[in-house]
Amino acid sequence: MTHASASFLPPVAIDPDSGMPMYQQLSDWFRRAILDGHLRPGQRVPSTRHLAGELNISRIPVLSAYDQLLAEGYLETFTGSGTCVARAIPSGAPGGRRLRSASNGESVGAARRIARRAAQLHGPEQTWLDSLGAFRVGMPALDRFPTAIWARLVNRHARQLTVEQMSYADPAGHGPLREAIATYLGASRAVRCDASQVLITTGSQQALQICAHVLLDAGDRVWMEDPGYPGAHQAFRTAGAQMVPVPVDGDGIDVEEGMRRARGARAVYISPSHQFPLGTTMTASRRMQLLSWAERDDAWIIEDDYDSEYRFGGKPVASLQGLDTAGRVIYLGTFSKVMYPSLRVGYMVVPKDLVPAFHAGRDAIDTFSSTLFQLAMTDFIREGHFARHIRTMRALYRERRVALIQAIDRWMGGRLEVIGADAGMQLVGLLPEDVDDIAVSREAAGHGVSVRPLSPCYLGTPSRSGLILGYGGVTPAQIDEGVRRLSLCF
Ligand SMILES: Cc1ncc(COP(=O)(O)O)c(C=O)c1O
CATH class of the missing domain: 3.90.1150.10 (Aspartate Aminotransferase, domain 1)
Structure with a gap:
């Protein structure tokens, strides 16, 4: 039989001056911690000697408390495994947190609200x-990913991680990776940028989240391609943006219809190279129309370029960002498709004057992405494995x-x-x-x-x-x- 290994115990609260016997305080504390879910079924509890030492008390009250809890069925022992929280809590036990919430109208209301919110998000x-x-x-x-090469690069860096590389790092990401991405995007996607404009993110889902938080206030209107990418819906919904569906036709998002539906929108989300999900490529004239709308109406264009590495018919399509002369486009890319999704490394390219705001937004959301994988990714690109x-x-x-x-x-x-x-x-x-x-x-x-x-x-x-x-x-x-x-x- 397996049990959870000895794990962390929340701080045990006992008061020698309370007048209540020590063993009783201890058994009360354990009961409450088990019922409230702070100690999980099967979780190992410390030995009596260890706990007495930790609490700086004699072992006798701890032995008595454990005996009591064993007798009541809150704890159980197995030869060789020590003492664990029982996997079945005694029936008729006084109500813990779960029971309380079932009988308390307010908590039930709160739980329903949260469940509704989760459903809206998901x-x-x-x-x-x-x-x-x-x-x-x-x-x-x-199954065709070059795992051996990747493992070699990750190992190389894992073995040599310096103290600096193990510490907190630049929210914008690892400098050499940003350089490598700027070069790659310039050559293959006609993106115009230098490394200072590149931010490494934990996938493009996070980049969308950062855009929503940096560019929008709650209630701001955003044009969304309709149909569009559900991940983008989730990101803008959590930021409290008001999403305005704008139809997509054979030329891409219908800019005129967008202007009819929400002229003063603050931003637009698009996937112009390969529209998700319909697969349309946005035409040059629509691109120009969208760029001039953004410039005129002071709006932002969020360009999701998630899979343009793979193009099978027609001419390669350059990014919209490369056509932007007014600094209105935020360009998003990801390694989820060209590497693998669980890598969780993506990037964004932001207009120069927005760089400080995006650094602050990226820092606020999850500080920075794993340095080890950024190091390995840099070598993967530089050594030609990526191409x-x-x-x-x-x-x-x-x-x-x-x-x-x-x-x-x-x-x-x-x-x-x-x-x-x-x-x-x-x-x-x-x-x-x-x-x-x-x-x-x-x-x-x-x-x-x-x-x-x-x-x-x-x-x-x-x-x-x-x-x-x-x-x-x-x-x-x-x-x-x-x-x-x-x-x-x-
Ligand atoms: C339109 C679109 N954008 C972005 C992504 C990638 O997201 P991430 O980088 O968060 O894995 C996907 C993945 O399916 C996608 O379909």
């Missing part, structure tokens, strides 16, 4: 995220994308209309109008297939029903089998 239950297999959106080919990995993955995703389109054709004929397959690691299959995409995604999850419904990506009334299918992390054989199973779901 949206509907997402059973389609339970599976790691076909067609989990946003998942790169993790090589992107090249290999681009070829792989191209094949997988073709395999997915062919499988859809084979198993579903005209039932799923494919759009947005020119770039990235996902495409959208539009469903016939009368088919409920959430119901299909739930049904598919039951068959071990993860497809994300399109309709929850809308802030306004969904105008299309569809499925978002990620193909980055799926082999051609899994793709074929996944589509076959999906074809049974509607």
Whole structure:
């Protein structure tokens, strides 16, 4: 039988002058700590000798208190494992925190409010995220990641971490990594910046959070692409922004419609290179229209460039940031797609005059990102592994994308209309109008297939029903089998 190892005990409060016997104070304290959940079932408690030593009292009251608690069923002992908190709390025990909250109207109200808030933040239950297999959106080919190289770089730095590198660091991130990113973005995305404008973040989700907190006051209006990225909805919602859905057509976000709906909006969130989820590329004329709106109306453009490394058809598309001459664009990027999501390293490029405000915002949100991984990431880029990995993955995703389109054709004929397959690691299959995409995604999850419904990506009334299918992390054989199973779901 296993038990939690001896763990931290909250401070034991006993008062030698209270007039209450010491053993009773101790047993009362343990009961309360167990009922309030401060001591967990199975958690080891200190030996009587150790606790008496800690409290600087004789061992006798501690022995008596433990005997009492063992007799009442709050503690239990196992040979060789010492004394632990019982895994089943005695029935009829006086109410702890959990019982109190059930009978107290105010706490129940507070709990409901919190549950409602969590649901608002998180949206509907997402059973389609339970599976790691076909067609989990946003998942790169993790089995093809050069783990040996990465491990060597991480080990190299882990073994040599200096005292400085183990200490608190610059909120903007590791200088050489910021340099490497500025060079990479200049060359591959036509982003115009120097390293002082680059901030390392804990993924682009955090960058969105920082943007919301630095750029917006509660109640400020933000244009959101509709449909759009649910992660961005979460970030702006937590900041108390008022999100204004603006439709996306074949040219990207409809700027004129945005002006009609909320002319004085403070910011816009867009994914112009590969719109999430529809996959549209924003045209040059829309880009210019958006930039001149932002300049004229003193608004900010938050450009999420999350997967532009992978482009399969047409000319490479440069960033919107590179066209901005008025310093209105905040550019976000991530290593979640080109490396792996749990790395949690991303970056943002901010206009020069906003750098101090963004440093302050980044510092306030979680100080800075793990130095060890920033060091390893710097070498990964500088030594050429990054560029090589992107090249290999681009070829792989191209094949997988073709395999997915062919499988859809084979198993579903005209039932799923494919759009947005020119770039990235996902495409959208539009469903016939009368088919409920959430119901299909739930049904598919039951068959071990993860497809994300399109309709929850809308802030306004969904105008299309569809499925978002990620193909980055799926082999051609899994793709074929996944589509076959999906074809049974509607
Ligand atoms: C539109 C969009 N932006 C950003 C991200 C990446 O987020 P993060 O860097 O927080 O992992 C994703 C991931 O799926 C995405 O789809």
